[in-house]
Amino acid sequence: xxxxxxxxxxxxxxxxxxxxxxxxxxxxxxxxxxxxxxxxxxxxxxxxxxxxxxxxxxxxxxxxxxxxxxxxxxxxxxxxxxxxxxxxxxxxxxxxxxxxxxxxxxxxxxxxxxxxxxxxxxxxxxxxxxxxxxxxxxxxxxxxxxxxxxxxxxxxxxxxxxxxxxxxxxxxxxxxxxxxxxxxxxxxxxxxxxxxxxxxxxxxxxxxxxxxxxxxxxxxxxxxxxxxxxxxxxxxxxxxxxxxxxxxxxxxxxxxxxxxxxxxxxxxxxxxxxxxxxxxxxxxxxxxxxxxxxxxxxxxxxxxxxxxxxxxxxxxxxxxxxxxxxxxxxxxxxxxxxxxxxxxxxxxxxxxxxxxxxxxxxxxxxxxxxxxxxxxxxxxxxxxxxxxxxxxxxxxxxxxxxxxxxx
Ligand code: HGY
Ligand code: MN
Ligand code: MN
Numbered sequence: 543x544x545x546x547x548x549x550x551x552x553x554x555x556x557x558x559x560x561x562x563x564x565x566x567x568x569x570x571x572x573x574x575x576x577x578x579x580x581x582x583x584x585x586x587x588x589x590x591x592x593x594x595x596x597x598x599x600x601x602x603x604x605x606x607x608x609x610x611x612x613x614x615x616x617x618x619x620x621x622x623x624x625x626x627x628x629x630x631x632x633x634x635x636x637x638x639x640x641x642x643x644x645x646x647x648x649x650x651x652x653x654x655x656x657x658x659x660x661x662x663x664x665x666x667x668x669x670x671x672x673x674x675x676x677x678x679x680x681x682x683x684x685x686x687x688x689x690x691x692x693x694x695x696x697x698x699x700x701x702x703x704x705x706x707x708x709x710x711x712x713x714x715x716x717x718x719x720x721x722x723x724x725x726x727x728x729x730x731x732x733x734x735x736x737x738x739x740x741x742x743x744x745x746x747x748x749x750x751x752x753x754x755x756x757x758x759x760x761x762x763x764x765x766x767x768x769x770x771x772x773x774x775x776x777x778x779x780x781x782x783x784x785x786x787x788x789x790x791x792x793x794x795x796x797x798x799x800x801x802x803x804x805x806x807x808x809x810x811x812x813x814x815x816x817x818x819x820x821x822x823x824x825x826x827x828x829x830x831x832x833x834x835x836x837x838x839x840x841x842x843x844x845x846x847x848x849x850x851x852x853x854x855x856x857x858x859x860x861x862x863x864x865x866x867x868x869x870x871x872x873x874x875x876x877x878x879x880x881x882x883x884x885x886x887x888x889x890x891x892x893x894x895x896x897x898x899x900x901x902x903x904x905x906x907x908x909x910x911x912x913x914x915x916x917x918x919x920x921x922x923x924x925x926x927x928x929x930x931x932x933x934x935x936x937x938x939x940x941x942x943x944x945x946x947x948x949x
Contacts, residue, residue: 543646543938544639544642544643544646544934544937544938544941545642545645545646546930546933546934546937548642548645549638549639549642549933549934549937550930550933550934552586552638552641552642553630553631553634553635553638553933554630555582556579556582556583556622556630556634556638557630557634559575559578559579559582560575560576560578560579560624562627564627565627565924566624566626566627566628566629566923566924566926567624567627567628567629567630567924568624568625568626568627568628568669569622569623569624569628570623570624570626570669570670570694571600571623571664571665571667571669571670571671571676571703572600572664572665572670572700572703572704572706572707573670576622576623577707579622579623579634580596580600580602580622580662583602583622583637583638583641583662584602584604586638586641587602587604587641587660588604589645590604590641590642590644590645590648591606591644591645591648592604592605592606592641592644592660593605593607597680597681597716597717598680598709598710598713598714598715598716598717599664599676599677599680599681599685599704599709599714599717600664600676600677600704600707600709601661601662601663601664601677601680601681601717602622602661602662603659603660603661603662604641604644604659604660604661605657605658605659606644606647606648606654606657606658606659607657608653608654608655608656608657608658608948609653609654609655610655610656611657613655613656613657613725614656614722614723614724614725614907615656615657615658615659615723615724615725616654616656616657616658616659616724616725616726616727616728616944616947616948617658617659617661617681617724617726617727617728617903617907618636618640618643618644618658618659618660618661618727618728618729618730618940618944619636619637619640619659619660619661619662619663619727619729619899620633620634620635620636620637620640620662620663620666620729620730620731620898620899621633621636621637621662621663621664621665621666621667621677621899622634622637622662623664623665623666623667623669624667624669625667625669625922626669627923627924628667628921628922628923628924628926629920629921629922629923629924629925629926629927630926630927631732631916631921631926631927631928631933632731632732632734632921632922632926633666633667633731635730635731635732635914635928635933635936636729636730636731636940637660637661637662639730639933639936639937639940640660640661640730640940640944641660642937642941643660643937643940643941643944644658644660644944646941647941647945652945654945654948654949655948655949656725656947656948656949657948658944658948661677661681662677663675663676663677663678663681663899664676664677664680665677666678666898666899668756668863670694670703671692671693671694671700671703672692672756672758672806672824672862672863673689673692673700673756673862673863674863674897675865675897675899675901675902676689676700677717677899678899678900678902678903679902680714680717680718681717681718681719681902681903681906682718682719682902682903682905682906683715683718683719683906684902684905685714685715685717690704690711690714692862719906721905721906724903724906724907725907725908725947725948726871726873726874726877726907726908726909726910726947727874727900727903727906727907727908727909727910728874728877728878728909728910728911728912728940728943728944728947729898729899729900729909729910729911729912730911730912730913730914730936730937730939730940731894731896731898731911731912731913731914732913732914732915732916732921732926732928733746733892733894733913733914733915733916733919734895734896734916734919734921734922734926735895735896735916735919736916736918736919737892738890738892738913738914738915738916739915739916739917739918739919741890743887743888743890743915744887744914744915744931744932744935744936745882745885745887745890745912745913745914745915745932745935745936745939746890746891746892746912746913746914747870747875747878747879747882747889747890747891747892747910747911747912747913748870748875748891748892748893748894748910748911748912748913749869749870749875749891749892749893750830750867750868750869750870750893750894751830751867751868751870751893751894751896751897751898751900751901751911752801752828752829752830752867752893752894752895752896752897753828753829753830753832753835753864753865753866753867753868753897753901754826754827754828754863754865754897755825755826755827755828755835755836755839755861755863755864755865756824756825756826756827756861756862756863756864757824757825757827757839757859757860757861757862758822758823758824758825758859758860758862759783759786759821759822759823759824759825759846759857759858759859760820760821760822760857760858760859760860761779761782761783761786761820761821761822761850761855761856761857761858762779762819762820762855762856762858763776763777763778763779763780763782763817763818763819763820763821763853763854763855763856764776764777764779764817764819764855765810765811765816765817765818765819765820766816766817766819767815767816767817768814768815768816768817769815771817776817777853777854777855778817778818778853778855779809779818779819779820779821779855780809780818780821781853782821782849782850782853782855783807783809783821783823785849785853786842786845786846786849786850787804787823789842789845789846789849790802790804790825790842793838793841793842793845794827794838796838797829797834797838799829799830799831799834800827800828800829800834800835800838801826801827801828801829801895802825802826802827802828802838802842803825803826803827804823804824804825804826805824805826806822806823806824807821807822807823807824808821808822808823809821809822824862825842827839827842828895828897829867830867830893830895831867832866832867835867843859846859865897865901865902866901867901868900868901868904868909869904870900870909870910870911871908871909871910872908873908873910873947874908874909874910874943874947875891875910877910877943877946877947878910878912878939878943880942880943880946881939881940881941881942881943881945881946882939882942884939884942885935885938885939885942887935887939892913894911894913896921898911912936912939912940912943913936914928914932914933914935914936915928915929915932916928917929
């Protein structure tokens with residue numbers, strides 16, 4: 543049995559790093575807060591008897607050797623970076639449960655054929671640079687020099703941030719794993735939705751992960767005097783954006799499976815008595831079915847072009863990231879279902895609306911996920927919460943899943 547108190551105490555200890563006055567925790571990639579989180583997690587990996595290293599893109603890795611040094615590695619992990627004012631479980635649950643599983647194996651002298659590595663991926667959320675899953679793309683070998691040019695709100699690029707954090711951004715390709723070198727990847731994560739809670743279940747096996755498309759819209763209108771410009775001759779960038787937002791909501795809701803979210807909005811110049819000349823906003827568009835998602839994207843873009851032309855404003859659309867939905871492998875799903883039974887739990891399956899690192903690894907290895915129940919389905923919010931019992935159930939099933947994959 544995993545040590546549930548040790549796991550819970552570690553989740554609580556990690557959750558004070560990056561605490562915000564305004565609520566929740568903020569641990570953006572390549573910042574002091576994330577460094578402090580990795581240092582704490584690294585100390586837990588050492589306590590678990592793992593050999594610890596960081597790879598060329600800053601992924602923190604704890605390794606347990608297998609009986610066959612030539613055998614491919616089983617990867618288990620998640621992330622310790624967060625969104626702005628996020629919760630305590632999104633990411634840390636999976637990393638700390640992976641460490642707990644390996645520490646329990648070491649304490650019970652359990653040896654597996656395959657080596658096992660628990661990994662805290664760099665920048666899963668994409669909160670700082672509006673471009674995420676940097677660590678898992680690094681492992682997959684799909685990260686590019688172009689990607690490292692993405693900049694944060696202060697104009698610092700990923701490459702510069704890596705350099706400031708002591709990494710060499712020109713060496714990022716060294717993080718890539720050879721095809722065949724990884725047997726499977728499994729991640730335990732909070733569901734961040736209400737399905738398990740509605741089923742009154744603590745753990746579920748994930749069948750697939752919806753694909754996030756992130757777009758940035760820039761609308762160039764004409765700033766003007768609020769008092770002297772008649773409504774009929776305005777090129778109001780914000781009025782155009784507001785009309786577009788109605789279109790986005792309508793088209794996203796129309797399919798029944800798609801979700802569309804405008805999470806960031808900036809207007810310029812921002813005076814009470816000035817007609818906004820420029821507006822920038824982001825769209826996060828997702829669906830488990832890529833064709834449906836991309837059809838909604840097209841409908842939105844067509845109507846956006848028409849309404850902007852009618853209003854005499856210029857529209858620019860930039861793709862920040864386009865991630866294909868990812869099915870979870872039968873191998874990992876079956877290992878997880880057997881593990882649920884071994885832990886005395888039901889084998890309930892569900893899809894993931896949230897994006898996760900595993901979607902970057904589908905070309906490299908079979909991947910899969912386990913979810914635990916989220917209270918009221920809340921996440922990316924300080925009120926994000928899962929109970930000690932549910933975290934323990936999840937870690938116990940993860941322990942058996944990793945054993946099934948690594949034996
Ligand atoms: O945005 C997501 O879906 C994930 O939490 N990174
Ligand atoms: Mn997450
Ligand atoms: Mn998240």
